[in-house]
Amino acid sequence: MSIDDAVTVAPVRQRPAGEPAPSVAAAWTDYLAAARQLDGVRRGAATAAAAQSRAVEAARAELTGVRARLAPQQARLRELGVPAISLAPTPPELTEAARAMVGGPAAVLAGLRRAQSWAEGADAALAARGAPRPAAWPPRWRNLLVYGPLALVVPVVQLVLFLTAGAGPVSVVALLVGLPMPAVAFAAGRVGVSRLFPPGPDGRWDHTPRLGLLTCLVPAVVVAAGIMLALLAG
Template structure:
C-alpha cells in the first residue's frame, strides 16, 4: 500500500469506530506528513542514483574514445618532432584537472566532452599539415617499405643471372645461394624497422613479424620454383 492509499484508508476505518480523539488525529497527521516527506526523499534518492549511474557509464565510454584519439595524436606529434616531455601534462595542470573533476560523474562527463572538442580541434590542425610521413603510417604499411625491397633483392639478382647466363652452372649456383636469403632479408628488415621508425606509445617496436616472414618468403619461393622449372625444361 502506498502513502496516498494509507492517507485515505485509515481515517475511514477510524470514522467507522466513532472518530479518533483529537490527539490521535494530530499524531496521525504528523505521521502522514513525515511519511510523505520520507517517500519523497526515497524517490529523489533513487532518481539521483539512476542518473549518477548513467553518467558514470557515459563517462567511461567517452573516456575510452578520448584515450584512443589521444594515443593516435601522441604518435603523430612525436613523428612531427615534438619532444616527448612536451606531451606530458605538468603537475599544476594535473592538479587543476583533478580539482575540476571533484564534482562527481557529472563534472567528469563535462570535462570529457570539453576534451573531445579539444581533440577534434587538434585533429583538424594536424590534418591541415598534409599527409603523415611513413613513420606515422600504420605498422603493417610502413614495415612493408622495409621488408618489401629486401625481399626482392635476391629474386631480382637470380632472374638477372638466369637471363644473362641461361640454364647452366651459374643459374644453379644462383638458385642455391638464394635459398637461405629470405631468412637474411627478414633479419635485415627486423633491424631496419627498429632503426628507421620510432617505437610505439608503450616503448616497443611493432615489427609485424608474420607479415615480414611472408613478404620475404613468397617472392623467393615463387622465383625459386620458376627457375627450377626453367632449368628442368631447359
C-alpha cells in the first residue's frame, strides 16, 4: 500500500444553505441583547421623566396652596403684634431649605407638604385663641363698625332735639346743620378705618367707599325727611 493510501482525511461538515457563519450568528445574538438593553433603558428613562413631570406639577400646586395659606396667617400674626422681621426666614433657614431641595422635584414636593402640615398646625393654634378680633373680619363688616356709629351721631342728636324742643327754630337749625354731616361722617370713617385696622396683604386699606357712603347717608336722609315732614305738618 502506498503512502497516499495510508493517509486518512477527516470528513468536512457541510453547512446548510440558510445557516449563517458562526461569527455572524454571534454578532446577531449580541445585537439582540444590546437592543433589548437599550429598550429597557429607554423605557426606564421615559418612566422617570413622566414621574418627574408629575412631581413638578404637584409641587407647583402645593406651592400655590401653601402661599394662599401663609398670606392670611402672616396678616393675622402681624395683628397679634408679631414683628415683621420674625415672620421672614433667616439666612441659615434659607440655606437649610436650599440644601433640602437639591434632591429634585420629589424632595421639593415633600418639603412643601411638610410646610402645608405646619401651616395647618399654625391655623389650629391661631383658632385656639378664640374668636378673631374685628381686624380679622371681612372689610365690609369691620368697616361698618366705624361708619355706623359716625353715621348715627348727628341723626340721633337731631331727633332728640326735635322731640324735646318740638317744631321750633332749634329743630330747624339742627336740620340745616345736619345736612352736610353725612360727608363729614364718611371722611371721618375713612380716617378711622386707616387708623384702627391694618392694611391688606398688598399694603393698601380697603375702605369700602360705597358701603361707607350708604351707611352715612341713609340714616341722615331718613331722619331729615321725617323731621321735615313733621315741621310741615305742624
